[in-house]
Amino acid sequence: MEGLPDVRFARTADGVSIGYQVFGRGPALVWMPSLSNIVAQWRIPALRDAYLGLARELTVVLYDGRGTGTSDRRVDLGDLGVDAHLRDLTAVLDAAGLQRATLLGYYHSVPTAIAFAARSPGRVERLVLFGGTSRLREAMLPAQTQALLSLVDQDWGLFADAAATAWLGWDEAASGRWTAEAFRTATTAPVFKAWIEAARDIDVTAELPAVRAPTLVLHRQGEQRIPAETSRRLAGGLPVARFVELPGSTPTLFIENQAADLRLVTGFVTGGRVERRNGTSLTPRERDVLRLLSAGDSNTEIARHLGIAVHTVERHLSAVYRKLGARGRADAVRLALSLTENRHDL
Structure with missing residues (x-):
């Protein structure tokens, strides 16, 4: 696809090759991965617009975690916990020459962002957290999530389609098709299953008090997904945090209300501002x-x-x-x- 940022590669301390991209200008924002394929994601129109929107004021770093996307697929399936993900993040920051950055933790990567901020406070400017918890098991409890995960063994392609449409709510044909393709090509069913198994044991709750970085905890979910109270409780456990419940029900960031989401996150990353949203005035x-x-x-x-x-x-x-x-x-x-x-x- 023409116009894509070059894919570069970082080497982790344990020898895993991690694919990443850097684009834009301004303060650095590292968008940490969940299930990702940074090349395929650029084909999703709304996501491409989000990347370009962020790049107007920020230097954006995207990367694929081990076992996914452009990164090494041959990985130790028994080593996919927080420490492994921290090695991926550290390698990308070092390779990109970033001594300090804001981290955007998205779903699976929320605990990794928290752990890195707690253990390496000098390298984290701010945190933006969306869709996850300090204890990942909590994010996997909703019945709809469990039903989708049961499809992994049965049919990986069907799982990808269902995750894009039923769970993430991509109902527009082109975006839904490309999102499903990004899911399908992100990894393999065995690697994904290993990620999920490892996620059930990921819990960084004890590290929350050590996070000193100003944090913005964002929430936008439908009733069948992660409840707002879960995100509110996460914000409550962090020393310096704001919780903002975004209008809408699609469990994504920068998609349902893109312009407002971009203003909110960009304002926070560039100056620590939290723009109050339309429709939030008190009665x-x-x-x-x-x-x-x-x-x-x-x-x-x-x-x-x-x-x-x-x-x-x-x-x-x-x-x-x-x-x-x-x-x-x-x-x-x-x-x-x-x-x-x-x-x-x-």
Whole structure:
């Protein structure tokens, strides 16, 4: 395909060849892989537009993890845990000459991003995390995910088609076809099964307190997939994190609401800004609840002052947390004060 960035190769400490691409200009963003094929992914129109959109302000690094895409397919299937993925990431950063970068952890690579930030804080500017958890088993529990995984042994091609359409929601014919092709050519069924088996034991929860990098935890999922509370809990375990629930239900980033997603992520990577999304303004009642919360009132006291039931206060607070990307009461108060000081309307 014409116009693609060159595929370069990095060598890991254990001798695995890792394919990667570098393009764009500006602060570095390393988009870490889940099941990937960086060459085939450029054929997906929406994804290609996302790459080019990020490259307008950022230096973007894409790479294929061991056993996938352009990287070595012949790998030790018993060594696909976090440490192996950390070796891949370290090799790419070193080969690309990046001493420091923002990491975009996407699904399977979220724990690797967390572990790297905890163990190598000097090399991580910021973190953007989407679609994963510190304990990967939690992301694999939904029934629809388990049903899809059961197809791997039966028919690898059918699994790829189902993953692209039923799970990721690609209903547009061309994009769906190319996404399925990217899945199908990313790896083989035995390697993918080994990835999944290793993922069941990946848990970096204990490393969350050691992450010092400012972190943006993003969530956009349908009801049958990863619940918002899982991502909210991840943000709550990180010392410096914002949680933002994106509008929509397709479990992807930069696709369903591409322009807004690009502004959000680019703003955070370039300056630590978290742009508030259209449609997230608080209602008058939610502002009243937040005002009383900021004054130190309990839920019972807020209910009495406003003449509403306590469960109604709880419902309003849940909406406030979601709209502000707050992790709880204290975080909501802090964000409210920050927004007031900066003259942003709540």
